Amino acid sequence: MHDPVMEEKDRGRCSMEKNIVHKHINIKGLVCPYTFVKSKLAIEGMEIGQVLEILLDSEEASNNIPKSMVDHGQTVLSVEKINDTDWLLLVRKEKE
């Protein structure tokens, strides 16, 4: 299945090392839509160009948050499954 988010991830990967994470949130245990609500609130409080790191354990959110972030004009730098249960997302703020 064509997945634009995975393309974003591939593009973001090479720059991932260089990305400084400005804020980290742990939303493990939350379900949709609160996963995105919490992520959106976090990114609203940041400056344009800063990077938010999101730790989560919902597979649905690992798909939905990147899509919603792109819809809201932000850039998804990476979506990484880091172990059996968790994902780590990197999102760069592009607009208020």
Next chain:
Amino acid sequence: MDFTDDQVMRYSRHIILPEVGGKGQEKIAQAKVFIIGAGGLGCPVGFYLTAAGVGTIAMIDDDVVEMSNLQRQIAHRVDTIGMPKVESARNTFQALNPDVNIIALKQRISNHDILDLIKDYDVVVDGSDNFPTRYLVNDACVMSRKPLVSGAILRFEGQVTTIIPGEGPCYRCLFEEPPPAGLVPSCQEAGVLGVLPGVIGGLQATEVLKIILKKGELLTGELLIYSALKTTFRKVKVPKNASCPVCGNTPTITELIDYDEDYCSLR
């Protein structure tokens, strides 16, 4: 603003909207809205603004709840019959959302106190059922440059317009003077479909939120007319009247008018 977990859940569908977000929800939480009337229109306006999390909502009304109100005034209940409408509504709204500060004013608004009453509020909503109040509220909002969302209902038809003093026309640009007492029947005489204030009040509450959020296009310079029987919405352009007695270039009304009390018999 740091939202509690409950607030994140309560307002999640607002926060998700790009036009609202956490920052917009914060604006809503800081907003102060003054509602004239706790009847057909005041109930749904207050209900939805309470649900939306408006920080402070004042309601003014001198009436008590009657059985005949319950067909349309959705904040009141059988067990609040006889209670001042503003108290009945406050009970309902506080039970819905304890975040909101509800101020209940059981009094009839007058030309002596209206400017003082509305001065600390961001938006005024007119849900009154009589012309003296409608004109008093318009003139007071023009004089104090307060945004006003005006609504009216009768039988199967309702109207809404948003008045932004200094930008668009006011109610007197549309109808310069109140009609003679007795010419326009009241709901009491002519009846009103119980759902109608829900539609019109819902539109008024929407305008209030857009004013608070500074988003979208307001009904400024337009009168929206809803026909429940025909299921039609019509928008009528209302030009600003340069010779309007209250908001024109040379206003002739510079003090608030208390129209003949005879009108009150129509309520």
